[in-house]
Structure formats: C-alpha cells, structure tokens
Amino acid sequence: MDKKYIVSYSGGKDSTAMILLMLEKNIPIHKIIHIKTGKEFPFVADSVERMKEYIKPFEVEEYSFDLEYWMTKRQRIKGSRKGEYGFGWPTVKNRWCTGVKIAAMNNGIIYGEYDQFKTGLSQPNIAKLLNPHEYRILIGMATNKIKRIGTDPLVSYPLIIWDKNGREALSTCYRHGFTYDGWYDKYGIASCYCCPLQPIDALKMSYKYFPDLWNDIRRLEGLITYNKFKPKIDLDNLQKKFDDELELERILQYNSCFDGRD
Numbered sequence: 001m002d003k004k005y006i007v008s009y010s011g012g013k014d015s016t017a018m019i020l021l022m023l024e025k026n027i028p029i030h031k032i033i034h035i036k037t038g039k040e041f042p043f044v045a046d047s048v049e050r051m052k053e054y055i056k057p058f059e060v061e062e063y064s065f066d067l068e069y070w071m072t073k074r075q076r077i078k079g080s081r082k083g084e085y086g087f088g089w090p091t092v093k094n095r096w097c098t099g100v101k102i103a104a105m106n107n108g109i110i111y112g113e114y115d116q117f118k119t120g121l122s123q124p125n126i127a128k129l130l131n132p133h134e135y136r137i138l139i140g141m142a143t144n145k146i147k148r149i150g151t152d153p154l155v156s157y158p159l160i161i162w163d164k165n166g167r168e169a170l171s172t173c174y175r176h177g178f179t180y181d182g183w184y185d186k187y188g189i190a191s192c193y194c195c196p197l198q199p200i201d202a203l204k205m206s207y208k209y210f211p212d213l214w215n216d217i218r219r220l221e222g223l224i225t226y227n228k229f230k231p232k233i234d235l236d237n238l239q240k241k242f243d244d245e246l247e248l249e250r251i252l253q254y255n256s257c258f259d260g261r262d
C-alpha cells in the first residue's frame with residue numbers, strides 16, 4: 001500500500017526544503033499542514049504565502065493558535081493555577097505552547113479543523129487513529145538536529161534519510177527562490193520571534209534588524225504578570241547592552257577601512 005505522507009510545515013528552511021525535495025523527487029504529498037501562531041518573523045510568513053502559490057493547485061492547510069491570546073488571556077481550566085488567565089511565557093520545563101501546536105496539528109490531520117476557543121489543548125489520539133503502515137507524518141529536520149529525533153513509528157524525517165544538513169536544506173530553498181531575505185545567512189534560527197527559549201544572540205539579531213518585533217516582546221513582557229521573559233534578565237538592561245555592543249560594532253566597522261599609514 002502506498003503511504004499517505006502528511007507534511008508538518010513550519011515555514012522555516014528545513015520543512016520548506018523537505019517539501020521542495022519531495023516535489024523534485026515526485027513523492028506524492030497527502031497533506032501539508034501549517035500551524036500559525038501570529039508571532040512568525042515577517043520573512044517566514046512571506047515564505048508560507050509564497051509556498052501556497054508555489055504548490056498550487058495543491059493546498060497548504062493552515063490552522064491558527066493565537067500565541068499572544070494563550071500567553072495573556074487564555075483561562076486555565078486545571079492545575080494549581082486553575083481559573084487564572086494567561087499561560088505566561090513558555091519555559092524550558094513548561095513548553096505549553098508546543099503542546100497547543102501539536103494539538104492544532106493533530107486536530108487538523110484527523111478532523112480537518114482546529115478551534116482554539118473550543119478545542120484548546122485537547123487532541124485526538126493520533127497514535128490510535130492513524131496506522132503507520134498507511135500514514136506517515138513527515139518532519140523537516142536536517143542532519144545537524146539528528147539528536148532531537150524521536151522513535152514514533154508514525155513519524156519520519158526525510159532530510160535525515162536523504163542526508164541533508166541545514167546548509168544543504170537552505171541551498172535547496174534558494175534554488176527554488178525561497179530566500180528568507182537572507183536571514184539564514186545572518187542567523188540560523190527563525191522560530192517564533194518572541195520565544196523566550198531562544199539564545200541572547202538571536203534576540204540581538206531581532207533587535208538589530210526587526211526593532212518592531214523587539215518592541216512587541218517588550219510590550220508582551222508588560223502584559224504578562226505570571227513570569228518573566230528571561231527570569232534573570234531585565235529587558236531594559238538587555239536593550240542597553242545591545243545598544244552598546246551594536247555601537248561598538250559600528251565603530252569597529254567604520255575604522256576597519258583605516259590601514260594604519262599616514
């Protein structure tokens with residue numbers, strides 16, 4: 001029996017390269033599912049729109065969960081904080097938003113719909129409903145992330161099977177005109193721009209190139225009372241540090257044309 005391949009499409013370079021290589025290899029795609037959080041970098045959102053055109057008449061199925069609503073307004077219905085509003089920032093120990101994303105994905109796969117107000121975190125038991133001999137969920141993970149792959153029989157990692165690293169995935173994207181405005185040449189990560197789990201140097205890149213997105217993180221920090229964006233870091237001080245470092249970089253760049261001769 002031919003397997004039905006369901007593609008988990010984030011809009012980033014790896015899942016994009018996976019789709020493009022499947023097209024090149026004439027591998028039939030059953031579904032492409034994209035979960036939108038509203039906190040995508042603009043070049044990722046643009047790339048998703050481009051893919052929707054590129055893949056026509058095939059369609060990208062898109063389901064939304066509003067990350068800001070969940071962070072700031074969503075009422076908790078169980079646990080020690082039952083009744084309180086807002087899940088706050090995700091943390092290493094509580095990446096609750098990943099759970100919402102998976103719920104949206106699984107509802108999309110099984111029911112073809114996801115309503116964050118009605119369905120929330122509940123999701124169908126995909127392991128029981130999908131037969132791995134008939135279906136396979138494809139995750140775009142390049143060989144440099146091989147340590148993160150799981151052993152779920154329903155899930156496969158084509159880029160790893162094809163021995164493609166992140167750089168090769170990016171060149172596949174470039175070959176098809178998915179350039180992300182050159183972001184991946186400056187920096188390797190493009191998850192939610194407001195993800196508190198990203199390293200400080202990624203935040204500095206956002207501050208430098210997307211000040212509006214940095215300001216949005218600061219706005220959210222003002223709205224979320226449950227926890228802090230980075231527990232030990234004050235964003236005023238971090239912004240001051242970024243300003244100092246960027247000024248130094250600018251001065252060094254300006255002086256790099258001085259060759260030391262009179």
Ligand code: SF4
Nearest residue numbers: 090097098191192195
């Ligand atoms: S990238 Fe960060 S904020 Fe976005 S869904 Fe993943 S853990 Fe949550």
